[in-house]
Amino acid sequence: MNLLLLDEADFVAADRAVLRDRRLKHLHEVHRAESGDRLRVGRLGGAMGEGHLLRLTAEEAELEVRFDQPPPDKLPLNLLLALPRPKMLRRVLQTVSAMGVPRLVLLNSYRVEKSFWQTPFLEPEAIREQLILGLEQARDTVLPEVIVEKRFKPFVEDRLPALANGTLGLIGHPGDYPACPRAVEQPVTLAIGPEGGWIPYEVDKLREAGLQPVQLGERILRVETAVAALLARLF
Amino acid sequence: MNLLLLDEADFVAADRAVLRDRRLKHLHEVHRAESGDRLRVGRLGGAMGEGHLLRLTAEEAELEVRFDQPPPDKLPLNLLLALPRPKMLRRVLQTVSAMGVPRLVLLNSYRVEKSFWQTPFLEPEAIREQLILGLEQARDTVLPEVIVEKRFKPFVEDRLPALANGTLGLIGHPGDYPACPRAVEQPVTLAIGPEGGWIPYEVDKLREAGLQPVQLGERILRVETAVAALLARLF
Numbered sequence: 401m402n403l404l405l406l407d408e409a410d411f412v413a414a415d416r417a418v419l420r421d422r423r424l425k426h427l428h429e430v431h432r433a434e435s436g437d438r439l440r441v442g443r444l445g446g447a448m449g450e451g452h453l454l455r456l457t458a459e460e461a462e463l464e465v466r467f468d469q470p471p472p473d474k475l476p477l478n479l480l481l482a483l484p485r486p487k488m489l490r491r492v493l494q495t496v497s498a499m500g501v502p503r504l505v506l507l508n509s510y511r512v513e514k515s516f517w518q519t520p521f522l523e524p525e526a527i528r529e530q531l532i533l534g535l536e537q538a539r540d541t542v543l544p545e546v547i548v549e550k551r552f553k554p555f556v557e558d559r560l561p562a563l564a565n566g567t568l569g570l571i572g573h574p575g576d577y578p579a580c581p582r583a584v585e586q587p588v589t590l591a592i593g594p595e596g597g598w599i600p601y602e603v604d605k606l607r608e609a610g611l612q613p614v615q616l617g618e619r620i621l622r623v624e625t626a627v628a629a630l631l632a633r634l635f
Numbered sequence: 636m637n638l639l640l641l642d643e644a645d646f647v648a649a650d651r652a653v654l655r656d657r658r659l660k661h662l663h664e665v666h667r668a669e670s671g672d673r674l675r676v677g678r679l680g681g682a683m684g685e686g687h688l689l690r691l692t693a694e695e696a697e698l699e700v701r702f703d704q705p706p707p708d709k710l711p712l713n714l715l716l717a718l719p720r721p722k723m724l725r726r727v728l729q730t731v732s733a734m735g736v737p738r739l740v741l742l743n744s745y746r747v748e749k750s751f752w753q754t755p756f757l758e759p760e761a762i763r764e765q766l767i768l769g770l771e772q773a774r775d776t777v778l779p780e781v782i783v784e785k786r787f788k789p790f791v792e793d794r795l796p797a798l799a800n801g802t803l804g805l806i807g808h809p810g811d812y813p814a815c816p817r818a819v820e821q822p823v824t825l826a827i828g829p830e831g832g833w834i835p836y837e838v839d840k841l842r843e844a845g846l847q848p849v850q851l852g853e854r855i856l857r858v859e860t861a862v863a864a865l866l867a868r869l870f
Contacts, residue, residue, distance in 0.1 A: 402855045472852070472854055494857075495857075495860055498854060498855075498856055498860065499854065499856070499864075500854060537856070537857060538854035538855055539855055540854065582817055582818060616867070617707070618707045619707055619733060619734065619735060619773035619775065620637045620733075620772060621733060621773065621863075622729075622730075622733070622772060624859075624860075625730055625733065625734070625859075628856075628860045628863035628864045628867070629734075629863045630867070631864070632851070632863070632864035632865070632867040633867045633868060
């Protein structure tokens, strides 16, 4: 937690916040904070600044807060991910949020196991929890938008062309394709497949929507590593 | 497991291997393999090729194997990492191995908690286990060398200058530094700090050994994400 992220419900006055939840525990156990300490704070969806810890007890923390800095810029990116397995999903949500992805589409694919769609980690509150951990890690305040698309074809045929319009459309896909470009100057729509990759039909459909396959070398990376590697190379 | 990695002990003849361990379980439960299937195989430290599953029972798998391909190239890199917390260490070892790092130094830092050095995950067999998972993921056969350096100063003063000699020496460090270079043409020695970063004394010592700070933007990334992002940008 490199940023103490405050929600509207935490505020008791315009410049005062009181915490009683996991963040209080974190202040005690990880930060080993004491009354009088100054901490980086952010307002969810808003600015960042400094908090002055007025009071810290086992039950609650009271802070005086001041916001004077904008959050960091987001990447100019639409990220499409074949739904990862539940354990990986949680980590990927954190990575995506920490790296500044503004919009994530979790998409079905032939190689996504049907059971993955049943995970409680896909519930809005569970998604939000992981996204917030990513914001706290990276020092950002703005939640990414997460869109869940359980059906590949209607999304790729009907909605993806508009989403990808005016962007550089890329499919991260192992094989004999051009290398993923570096330091691009324009917005990107990037689709990353499941373990085992998109099937040929899916690659064809993504191409029809304006995306072109690119590769990152012959090594097969876990989705979380592939996301970090592709974004670091593109931007 | 995108590659079935075989050790000397698995061979019953020059072109025959028999498996009874976690890989057998993986063949059954994840690959849902059957007798007659053909699988990608590799010889630990050697070549890669194809295995023909002659027999698959609950007790063992017998394969006829043929090796005809070299493993992928490693990155021209010495990677120094402040020892991460135990849970992260395991994942970082997999990432490092999957991304093709040939040499990893796990190093002490002021901000590494002393208790991290007590973890059983630092034992050679535990390290090897994670590295092998990374090789199986990425389709590689060559284990990275892992060097454990519990004392920062003697390593950085006495051994790092020789290790970094003839390489581009970089410190991944948040702050007002030049951006991490892209697509470098020479070998690199890269030092990545602990959560909270290297302390100024450590940055000075790393500089004296020939490394220069570079940054990846204002977002603070978890070490696993930072490793993937820095390597994808450098190579």
